[in-house]
Amino acid sequence: MHLSQVQVSGYRNLIAQSIELSEGVNLFVGNNGQGKTNILEAVHFLSSLRSFRAAAVRDVIAHGEDVAQLGAKVLDDGLPTELKLILGGSGRRLWLGQRSISNVREYLGQFKVVAFTPDDLAMVKAGPALRRRFLDRAVFLFSPAHLTRVRQFQTALRSRNSLLKQRKKADLAVIDSFSQKMAEYGAEVSRARCDFVRRIEPRAAAILAEMEETSPRLDLRFKAGWQAGEDLSQADLYQDLCDSLDRDLLRKQTSHGPQQDDFEISLAGESARRFASQGQQRSCVVALLLAVVELADAELGLHPVILLDDVSSELDPDRRQQLLGLVSKLGSQLLITTTDEGLVGDMAGQVNRRFRVYAGRVDPL
Ligand SMILES: Nc1ncnc2c1ncn2[C@@H]1O[C@H](COP(=O)(O)OP(=O)(O)OP(=O)(O)O)[C@@H](O)[C@H]1O
Ligand SMILES: [Mg+2]
Structure with a gap:
């Protein structure tokens, strides 16, 4: 499965155009601010109906326009599917071929993407929000209902x-009803995250060992943001919310819950966040992201389209080489951006199609 064509109109700074992609490696080269990330973001939007930059819909519509329109042609074993998406105006409208789609789930899953951005590379060091975002995106790939x-x-x-x-005593019953809802949905969210961490750990560890012969063993451990037993049950989450109510009323916010979930990344049993070098931390992230792609192949039998936004400049030459080498072995279609073609020079022989991005215009070279 791969994307053979992407159409954009009214999206960020991109001019209205249609981009013909290769099934293999597509390289987008351009100076800062020309629209490289916007192209990958548009592809991500088409796949998952959201940006990888945590942007609101109004942010992606070109300034001065009312709507953005995106389209893609997906080829799966030679069978084409056309997707179309209009944002803005009267909300969001979706099409598969000529058919207007109201059920989002029917739309999602036509093609899957995994995005690597410089932000992701900071995941080990950063606060838990980035790690939760990574988990949620990855879980979403396997089960859109997440x-x-x-x-x-x-x-x-x-x-x-x-x-x-607002802290009104009379609201206690209402607060309780929201605690119940938080427990109902939240326990499921935490379970899905925890389960995913377990599934990905052996693969990520194996990839890291392959990348760096001398690398210490990688371990991942899910840490629920609430008093959870082994089974991360709804009842335990509800109980914790009830137990924390007095404190929550004082602090005027919910102290425990899946909004505090996290996972610990460790090397040879030591927290990578606290002890690993910056380079080792980045290698851990690369291993995690590649493990997601491998798992998609193993569990879903599909090769997600890989979006690599400008990560080359953030990695030292050895790690860059390893990342590009491993990615090109995965058999996925690849869209990669760079300001400096020299940074991906090592894989230059494998690039199937090159584009120059200038002032929102994408030209094949
Ligand atoms: N809604 C919008 N309408 C019009 N232009 C926008 C909109 N949102 C962002 N832009 C512009 O898009 C331009 C290109 O952004 P993009 O992030 O794709 O650049 P880039 O090529 O990835 O640059 P860099 O190499 O610095 O990452 C920016 O100059 C930005 O001002
Ligand atoms: Mg960019």
């Missing part, structure tokens, strides 16, 4: 927090 669950949980959490801020 995103719905996360949103339902967040809605309940926001409602509970806003009542805690």
